[in-house]
Amino acid sequence: MSQNLEKIKSPLDMEPLTIEIHEVEAASRSNTARNDLILMAVFSAVVLASPWVLAPFGAAYPDLLQRFCIFGIFAIGFNIMFGLTGYLSFGHAAFLGIGSYAAVWSFKLLTMNAIPALFFGVVCAGLFSALIGYVCLRRAGIYFSILTLAFAQMSYNLAYSVLTPITNGETGLQLTLGDARMVDAAFGVERTSSLPITNLFGIKMSGYEGFYLCAIILIISFYISIRIFRSPFGMMLRGIKTNQNRMSYTGINTRPYLLAAFVVSGMYAGLAGSLMAVTDPLAGAERMQWTASGEVVLMTILGGAGTLLGPVLGAGVIKYFENIFSSFNKGILHSAFEFLPDGVADFMVTITHPFVGEGWHLTLGVLFMFIVIFLPGGLMEGAQRIGNLFTGGGKSNADSRSGQTQPAE
Amino acid sequence: MAILEVSGVNKRFGGLKALTDVNLSVKESSVHAIIGPNGAGKSTLLNCLIGKLEPDSGVVNFNGTSLLGGITPHEINQLGVCRVFQTPEVFGDMSLLENVMIPSFAKHDGNFRFNGWGSIAKRGEVSEEALSMLEEVGLADQRNVITDSLSRGDKRRLELAMCLIQHPKLLLLDEPTAGMSRADTNNTIDLLKKIGERGITKIIIEHDMHVVFSLAERISVLAQGTVIVEGEPEAIKGDPRVIEAYLGGELG
Numbered sequence: 017m018s019q020n021l022e023k024i025k026s027p028l029d030m031e032p033l034t035i036e037i038h039e040v041e042a043a044s045r046s047n048t049a050r051n052d053l054i055l056m057a058v059f060s061a062v063v064l065a066s067p068w069v070l071a072p073f074g075a076a077y078p079d080l081l082q083r084f085c086i087f088g089i090f091a092i093g094f095n096i097m098f099g100l101t102g103y104l105s106f107g108h109a110a111f112l113g114i115g116s117y118a119a120v121w122s123f124k125l126l127t128m129n130a131i132p133a134l135f136f137g138v139v140c141a142g143l144f145s146a147l148i149g150y151v152c153l154r155r156a157g158i159y160f161s162i163l164t165l166a167f168a169q170m171s172y173n174l175a176y177s178v179l180t181p182i183t184n185g186e187t188g189l190q191l192t193l194g195d196a197r198m199v200d201a202a203f204g205v206e207r208t209s210s211l212p213i214t215n216l217f218g219i220k221m222s223g224y225e226g227f228y229l230c231a232i233i234l235i236i237s238f239y240i241s242i243r244i245f246r247s248p249f250g251m252m253l254r255g256i257k258t259n260q261n262r263m264s265y266t267g268i269n270t271r272p273y274l275l276a277a278f279v280v281s282g283m284y285a286g287l288a289g290s291l292m293a294v295t296d297p298l299a300g301a302e303r304m305q306w307t308a309s310g311e312v313v314l315m316t317i318l319g320g321a322g323t324l325l326g327p328v329l330g331a332g333v334i335k336y337f338e339n340i341f342s343s344f345n346k347g348i349l350h351s352a353f354e355f356l357p358d359g360v361a362d363f364m365v366t367i368t369h370p371f372v373g374e375g376w377h378l379t380l381g382v383l384f385m386f387i388v389i390f391l392p393g394g395l396m397e398g399a400q401r402i403g404n405l406f407t408g409g410g411k412s413n414a415d416s417r418s419g420q421t422q423p424a425e
Numbered sequence: 426m427a428i429l430e431v432s433g434v435n436k437r438f439g440g441l442k443a444l445t446d447v448n449l450s451v452k453e454s455s456v457h458a459i460i461g462p463n464g465a466g467k468s469t470l471l472n473c474l475i476g477k478l479e480p481d482s483g484v485v486n487f488n489g490t491s492l493l494g495g496i497t498p499h500e501i502n503q504l505g506v507c508r509v510f511q512t513p514e515v516f517g518d519m520s521l522l523e524n525v526m527i528p529s530f531a532k533h534d535g536n537f538r539f540n541g542w543g544s545i546a547k548r549g550e551v552s553e554e555a556l557s558m559l560e561e562v563g564l565a566d567q568r569n570v571i572t573d574s575l576s577r578g579d580k581r582r583l584e585l586a587m588c589l590i591q592h593p594k595l596l597l598l599d600e601p602t603a604g605m606s607r608a609d610t611n612n613t614i615d616l617l618k619k620i621g622e623r624g625i626t627k628i629i630i631e632h633d634m635h636v637v638f639s640l641a642e643r644i645s646v647l648a649q650g651t652v653i654v655e656g657e658p659e660a661i662k663g664d665p666r667v668i669e670a671y672l673g674g675e676l677g
Contacts, residue, residue, distance in 0.1 A: 037565055041522075041556055044569075045546045248530050248548060249541040255527045258516040265475060265514065266528045266587065267502035269536040276539050 052242055055324065060235045067224065073336070078227045080339050082295045084332050085230035086288045089237045091315040091327030093284020096244060097277050098313070099322035102257035106161045106309050107148070107168030111141040111282040113175060113304035115289025117182070120189045120299045123214065127199040130216045130229065130294045134287065141286020142279055149278035153271060156260070168309055175301040188300030214294050226295040233291065234328075237284060242324060244280070253277050257322075285312075314380075318387055320394030329395050337380050344372035428453040428626050429474070429595060434483030436469055436650075443469045444480065445650045451595075451643075454624040456617075458631060458641035462671055465647040467630045468511065471597050474628075475508050476501045487595065499536050505594035507587075509601055511630075513580035515572050515587070522568040525555040525586050532591045554590060562586045562616060578605040582613065589620060596620075598629045602636050614639055638662075646670060 062069060066084070070076045075084075094108050115137035122133040152163040175183040183189055191211050200212075214221040216229060244250045252273050255263050263270050293299055302308075311334065319330025349368055353361040371379045391397045431449035435442075444466045451457045459467050472478040474485060476498040485492040492501055507528075516524045529551045534540070545552070559565040562582045567575070572583065581601060588596055601617070602610040610633065617640055621627070631637050637644065638658050645655045648670040654661060661667055 037560070037568070038553065038556060041552065041568070045552070049546060243544070244541045246545055247541050247543050248534065248545055248551075249539060249543070251523060251527060251545060252530065254519060254523075255516055258518055259514060262514040262516060263527070264498040265502055265508055267499050267531040267536055267591070268527070269497070269499045272537040272539075276541070280541065 048246070052246065056239060056242065059238055059325070063231050063235055064228075066231070067227070074340060075336055078223045080335065081227045082230050082291075083335050083339075085227065085234040086291045086295075087312075087315065087331035087335055088234050088328040089230075089291065090285055090288035090312050091319070091331040092234075092237050092241050093281040093288070094312045095281075095316050095321060095323075095327040096241060096253075096284065097281040098316055099327070100245070100250060100253035100257060101274055101277050103153075103156070103274060103278075104161045104313065105152075105164040105278070105281075106306065106313070107152075107164035107166075107171075108281070108285050108312055109306070109308035110148070110168040110171040110304050111145050111285035112289035112292075112308065113171065113299065113301065114144050115141045115286030115291075116293045116299035116303055117175070117189055117289075118286070119290035119293035120191070120297055121182075123191060123197075123293070123297050124189075124195040125198060127197060127203075128205075128212045128214050129199075130214055130221055132199075133214070133294055134233075134290045137286045137290025137293070138283050139286075141289065142283040145279050145282025145285075146275070149275050149282070153274050153278065165306060165309070168304060169306060172301055172304040172306075175304055183299070183301060185301070188298050190298045214297050221294050222296075230291055230295065233287065237287070238324075238328070245324060249273070249276070254322075314384060318384060318394055320396030323394070323396040326394050326396040333383075333395070334380065337376055337383075341372050341376035341379055342374070348372075426453050427451060428488055429628075430484070430486040431470075431474075432484045434470070434473060434480045434485065436466075436473060436478065436480045442650050444473070447483070447647075447650070447652055449645060449652065449655075451626060451628060453626055455642045456621060456627045456629065456640050458629045458637045458644045459647055460631065460634075460637060460644060461647035465670075466650040467647055468599060469650075470647070471508060471599055471628070471630065474501075474597060475506060502531070502591075503536055505591075506597065507591055507593040507595075508597040509581065509584045509588055509599060511599040511603065513577065513584050515580050515584055517573040518571060520569050521559060521564055521572055521575075521583055522552065522555055524572055524583055525558050525590055526551055528587045529555050529558075529590050558586045558590045561589075563612070578602075578609045581605070582616070585613075585616070589625075592623075593625060596625050596627045598627060598631075600630055600632065602631065602633055610636065 063085070066081055067076045067078075070081070075081070090108070090112060094105070098104050118136040118140040119133035122136045126132050148164065148167045152160055152167065155163060176185060193207075193209075193211065197205070197212075216225075219225050221229060252263070252268060255268070256270050256273060260270055289299075289303065292303070312331075315330035315334050316327045317330070318333060319328065320326025346365060346369060349365045349372065350361065353364045356364060369375075371382075387394060387398075391401075393400070427450045429449070429451040431447060434444055434447040436444040447466075447470060449457075449459075449470075459470065461467055469478065473480045474487075474492060476492065476496055479493060483493075487501075487504060487506060490504060492504075492506075516527065526545075530548075533548075533551060556565060556568065559568055562585060564579065564583060564586065567579075572580065575583065585598075585601065598617075602613050605613065614636060617627070621640075627640075629637070629640060641658055643655070644658055644661045645652050646661060646664075646667050647653070653666050653670060654664050656664075
């Protein structure tokens, strides 16, 4: 270190050192930009091709693909709050539910077109999260988590009972034949004898068409999240996570930064909620329940909080387990262990049976436990370690951590 | 002209009187040292200057603005007061360059700016500035290293860089050389002398008398929460009250 000082003090050395460092820095900056572009391209390609990519895993049916995308968006948004600032919200499902209700009301009152539904879903969730965030962000740490949880449970109970005229309580908000649909009526859309279907300027929003809408919105959401991660705003949020005191003594007012991050992530949740309504036009209070809030926390931590790709990965893994593992039964297990001798096969079936079907949560729990213990940075840390094995692993740990992949606390 | 005026400041923690009627006047562009035995209230006094603590009574004026009465730490920093802490307060899991860029952004963009769509890469002036600052404190080679892996002395120099990049009017240094080797201490003294040429007013809390006497133009001696002596370094050196405060009254 004293050598460094010497080097800089000497006027002869100063020039070349300065130029060299500044050049390296500029190069590394353009490297980041290039890597982001590659990441974006690969991500888009995989998402758009997922009906083929996921076919070998038995997950390539539109209903599940839509859910991958929707929960991917939800988790990306959650990660902007939790991954960047470290503030763990336990009430994001409330915004998801509000997005759904707003979207269904847009279908009922205005039009079956998806665009206004998405718009109102995002705006309502944004307003609501500004309100909740303003109150909850007066506290940090565990108190913040409890406050958000309390608000979400309050929202759930309001939706379930008190606000029945708006939410239709227990039954859930559904389309009816008698809905006004004023905009549709004004444009002379014919009333049918069956319930109308959501559409995007005439393209019906179920099946693969619905999936492609979700996929495109997921890609846009992912792009926005990259922009936020690479912006000065994102850097400030990471600063808040690392040392909030220093931020204050550095002249940063942390509260508006946190509130802005909270609203942005609430809007993401609203977007995900309204997409749920677009692909299946009903909204129920159970979407706001605390288990739904917990699920997005699991997704983000499982994938890797604070990483770009992690939350989407986590959402995919959890939804895959929920849909595929839960559908396994003894018959499928028997055929899977067919190649083993009879006694051994029976034994294997007995051992694995509790972990599939109804018991898929057990598998998820075990997986979650192992990941949190051995890979605190989530699946992304695992991927990075495997990557390091192939590239020689000699790269400095610090360098690889300084970029996008910051392991969770 | 005095840039910082502290008068009649009292601070109590329960039954403990941490500060009793403290007066301090710091001239613009000067280096003012505060010395005193452990527990004399030096750090408490600094905490009252940056909005971390609110004194029970008294007046603290910086450049004509009161630093008391609900003013927040970030507002105080935006007025031009920056502090280097006794235990380095840095952004541990970020790179050195990022550590210096954050205060630079705070300087350029104010205490809040929602620019989630802007790109750091497009703010060349900020990263250039940060890099030059790191070069100045001799940490440029480690700019991409994660801060947690630095030694304590290096962290403190990083923190100094984080303050200097903001061009503060008043720099508060809480034991800037504690835990440093003799060579590092001398480097830090040189660095502080160099930045002294920019006219930044500095308040230094220090136990190392070598540092104090090579930098300070004026010294206040704090003991048991009160300023017992204030004056030029030469006068302080020989003052019997100072020696008594350090060695303990009962011996004298």
